[in-house]
Amino acid sequence: MATIKDIADRLGISVSTVSKGLNGASDISEALRQTVLDTAIELGYTTKQMRGRVQRKLCIFVENMEYETPDQFGCDIILGFRQSAYREDFGVSVVPVTPLLQSTEKYDTYMLKNGYVGAFALGFALQDEWMEQFGCSSIPAVLLDNYIKKNPSVGYIGTDSFEGIDDAIVHLIDLGHSRIGLINGSQGSMISDQRRQAYIDSMTAHGLPFSEDTMPYGYFVPDAAKPHVDNLLSMGITAFLCGNDLIASGVIDECTRLGLRIPGDVSVIGFDDIPVSAKLDPPLTTIRQDRIALGKCGFYTLNSLINHVSISRTLLRPELIVRGSTGPLPTP
Amino acid sequence: MATIKDIADRLGISVSTVSKGLNGASDISEALRQTVLDTAIELGYTTKQMRGRVQRKLCIFVENMEYETPDQFGCDIILGFRQSAYREDFGVSVVPVTPLLQSTEKYDTYMLKNGYVGAFALGFALQDEWMEQFGCSSIPAVLLDNYIKKNPSVGYIGTDSFEGIDDAIVHLIDLGHSRIGLINGSQGSMISDQRRQAYIDSMTAHGLPFSEDTMPYGYFVPDAAKPHVDNLLSMGITAFLCGNDLIASGVIDECTRLGLRIPGDVSVIGFDDIPVSAKLDPPLTTIRQDRIALGKCGFYTLNSLINHVSISRTLLRPELIVRGSTGPLPTP
Numbered sequence: 002m003a004t005i006k007d008i009a010d011r012l013g014i015s016v017s018t019v020s021k022g023l024n025g026a027s028d029i030s031e032a033l034r035q036t037v038l039d040t041a042i043e044l045g046y047t048t049k050q051m052r053g054r055v056q057r058k059l060c061i062f063v064e065n066m067e068y069e070t071p072d073q074f075g076c077d078i079i080l081g082f083r084q085s086a087y088r089e090d091f092g093v094s095v096v097p098v099t100p101l102l103q104s105t106e107k108y109d110t111y112m113l114k115n116g117y118v119g120a121f122a123l124g125f126a127l128q129d130e131w132m133e134q135f136g137c138s139s140i141p142a143v144l145l146d147n148y149i150k151k152n153p154s155v156g157y158i159g160t161d162s163f164e165g166i167d168d169a170i171v172h173l174i175d176l177g178h179s180r181i182g183l184i185n186g187s188q189g190s191m192i193s194d195q196r197r198q199a200y201i202d203s204m205t206a207h208g209l210p211f212s213e214d215t216m217p218y219g220y221f222v223p224d225a226a227k228p229h230v231d232n233l234l235s236m237g238i239t240a241f242l243c244g245n246d247l248i249a250s251g252v253i254d255e256c257t258r259l260g261l262r263i264p265g266d267v268s269v270i271g272f273d274d275i276p277v278s279a280k281l282d283p284p285l286t287t288i289r290q291d292r293i294a295l296g297k298c299g300f301y302t303l304n305s306l307i308n309h310v311s312i313s314r315t316l317l318r319p320e321l322i323v324r325g326s327t328g329p330l331p332t333p
Numbered sequence: 334m335a336t337i338k339d340i341a342d343r344l345g346i347s348v349s350t351v352s353k354g355l356n357g358a359s360d361i362s363e364a365l366r367q368t369v370l371d372t373a374i375e376l377g378y379t380t381k382q383m384r385g386r387v388q389r390k391l392c393i394f395v396e397n398m399e400y401e402t403p404d405q406f407g408c409d410i411i412l413g414f415r416q417s418a419y420r421e422d423f424g425v426s427v428v429p430v431t432p433l434l435q436s437t438e439k440y441d442t443y444m445l446k447n448g449y450v451g452a453f454a455l456g457f458a459l460q461d462e463w464m465e466q467f468g469c470s471s472i473p474a475v476l477l478d479n480y481i482k483k484n485p486s487v488g489y490i491g492t493d494s495f496e497g498i499d500d501a502i503v504h505l506i507d508l509g510h511s512r513i514g515l516i517n518g519s520q521g522s523m524i525s526d527q528r529r530q531a532y533i534d535s536m537t538a539h540g541l542p543f544s545e546d547t548m549p550y551g552y553f554v555p556d557a558a559k560p561h562v563d564n565l566l567s568m569g570i571t572a573f574l575c576g577n578d579l580i581a582s583g584v585i586d587e588c589t590r591l592g593l594r595i596p597g598d599v600s601v602i603g604f605d606d607i608p609v610s611a612k613l614d615p616p617l618t619t620i621r622q623d624r625i626a627l628g629k630c631g632f633y634t635l636n637s638l639i640n641h642v643s644i645s646r647t648l649l650r651p652e653l654i655v656r657g658s659t660g661p662l663p664t665p
Contacts, residue, residue, distance in 0.1 A: 310626040
């Protein structure tokens, strides 16, 4: 377990100040106290006082998403959620979910049996058994990137794909590109459909050419991109938008294999800004999802549902992070 | 000013229990304490302790919306916001806004001069001067029913028109209707555009006929409906969706004047569920916006922005309230 000194070192403050923050002393600011508590939760430090509080229990279900280490997509989402939940006196459990668990136990039963008053569901797929059960459950739940119709107990949170994709396309237009393709994630995923529609809307708004062939579906993994790269290049595409950063890394690999320079010959933009994206060669220009904020927003939305404020959806702003994988249109 | 007894009477509990709630005694539940505080705020009761707290200040700007009495649209929105804000130690001012104020003082200047750390803006029109200034301000603000593109400091909240309109159309289909018209609010309002698109989407999804002529724009007032009623009836329309409850009341008046029975000959559905809707003759079937929840949601979203969680939009679930203005399709 982390020590008070670990917290002090992380924040660059004295051990006695950390101690004041943990004990709620009145001579440090509320903002600093929250920062100390946030860091304590991040590092896994707990005081007897923290452990002794009577807490209502929330559950984060995780499927198809890695979260154990800070460079994995789910880690900061869970951290942001836990930090916000702690402030409102909720305890949080993280439960990996498999199709097997979903087929052996009903969602409502699982929640009631374990005394959870709300759930935050990450990475569920449309065909998951619990997805249908979310549709008729009256237990408050928030789903990342999945929308459940007409159930006032269930909310959806995510990042606004429309603004993100438009920001990326405007950036490419500023660099002189007009032939822009989208190598998307899996067909049938809500997020893929959203990013596809965002691409259509933005290309249309800017008067740029596109067709069914310039926006193929793939999967959310690097290798899925490769079969599409050659075809899109042959159509004159000079810039690739990608359904996520992993697809973008596959596009960079494939272009490099074909002897193309990035961004000299081709520009590439990802989506998500996972930690590895800044370390790619070249570093990836990408549409950032703020994962700590997603976690916090997941908690705010869940806490609203618990308080009978029936939020249907909450979307965060994306942010375009410009790095080395985009550059001016090559002169012919 | 209200007294402790007023609070006790409202809640049906003893004066001593109210007193415990106001003073944070440990032998009443947290939920009851919150209810007591909420009611104190609703009735305008404050203790010395409540007045003495150092509070950050928020501002609710109101334009084109009445809010002074409980039967007016804005009243409960403001109440829900104040109740939530109080829990987080914010003070709230309500400021009526005119075009004159907006042209004499810049939004940012007004906020800074008065020490407000965030704003909740109700009823602004697209052509308002401050609307453009919201686009580039870095002060956290939340707008009801108005969306500001690409500014991470400004969020939008509202009620999901798409689910609401679809619920209403499904209800009419269940009653046997298929010729359904939409008498909308003002052209150029974001909400009118949203409800129009929702009508188009839902009619398309259910395979029902519609055209430009079945979805005329009007204004958000009763008299605006009248010119359209005769024309829609002549096209065979048997059920009217309306852009809000005021338009619906105008449709009921006009149909009655034409000698038609509601719901015997024609069905009518409003949007909002303002308090007077239940008292119309017949009582109005309508798509409810939960105004207390809108206010709370406005605060949650604003508080998130203040805490650097950049929420772009938050939508609430609507609820179809079935009353006497809808009935089975008349048999020919």
